[in-house]
Each structure stands twice: as structure tokens, then as C-alpha cells.
Amino acid sequence: MYRAEVRIGLKKGVADPEGANTHKTLKLLGFEDIREVHTVKLFTLDVDTDSEAAAKDEVERACRRLLANPVIHDYQVTLQKA
């Protein structure tokens, strides 16, 4: 079994309204030292296989098919034996 962590972030230049609004709200609450806020989506997937290569392939296919939108997202996959 492998546990994959898929980190799905917005590409450079893509607007991050959730991050921007979180930043604005933190400012209103008095957090003056916080300069930038960005949001990232993270999925953890448990993959039932003993091969790290097969797990990586399965998770990257899942990213391309469902989890990430290649127009706006970059993604990184990290694997850990579980």
C-alpha cells in the first residue's frame, strides 16, 4: 500500500480569489504582517499496490482524468509506503 499526496496549486498568473479574500479578511482582523495568501488543494490517496512505479502511474492518471485541470493547475505527487 502506498499513500500518495497530490498537491494541486494554481498556475502562475491564475487568479486565486479565495487566497486574496482570505488575505483581505486577515488584514481587517489586524494581521498586518501577512503579505500574501495562496490556497492549494491537497488530496491523499491510498493506493493498494506493492509497486511504487504502479502507484505513481495510477495517481498521475487520476490527476489527469479527474483531480487537476491542466488549464489552470499544476500538480505534484509524492508517495510514501504505508
Added chain:
Amino acid sequence: MYRAEVRIGLKKGVADPEGANTHKTLKLLGFEDIREVHTVKLFTLDVDTDSEAAAKDEVERACRRLLANPVIHDYQVTLQKA
């Protein structure tokens, strides 16, 4: 300047409908080896200070005030000098 990464996950026992639906959809798409899917919310915050302790304090206060809901969320903060 410090870059903080705030990882906001659901506490054990709290339903994760987004993860469950992602899992269901991956199954329908033929990803038979994926056993569990969980979602985590990640914020990156740039904190304008030279003190790591001050940055950590600022970010943890931001978690308690705005980013995390203590009823359902656990959070972890990691800092990196930027």
C-alpha cells in the same frame, strides 16, 4: 520574511464528503486500486518578519481566528525562511 504552510485537515471521525465523492468517481472511472481519498486544505502565507517565533505566533493566531474551525479541523503549521 517567512513562508508558512498551514495544513488544515478534518479531525478523525468528521465526514469528508468531497473525499468520498472523489473516491466514488475515481472508481467509476476504473481506478480500482485507490482505496481511500481524503482532502486537506492548504494555505501558504508570507509573513513579513525576521523572527521565526513571531511568524509562528502570527500564523497560529490566524488559524484560530479565521483559517481553521476547531470543532472539525486539525491544523499544522510549518515555516520556511523565504
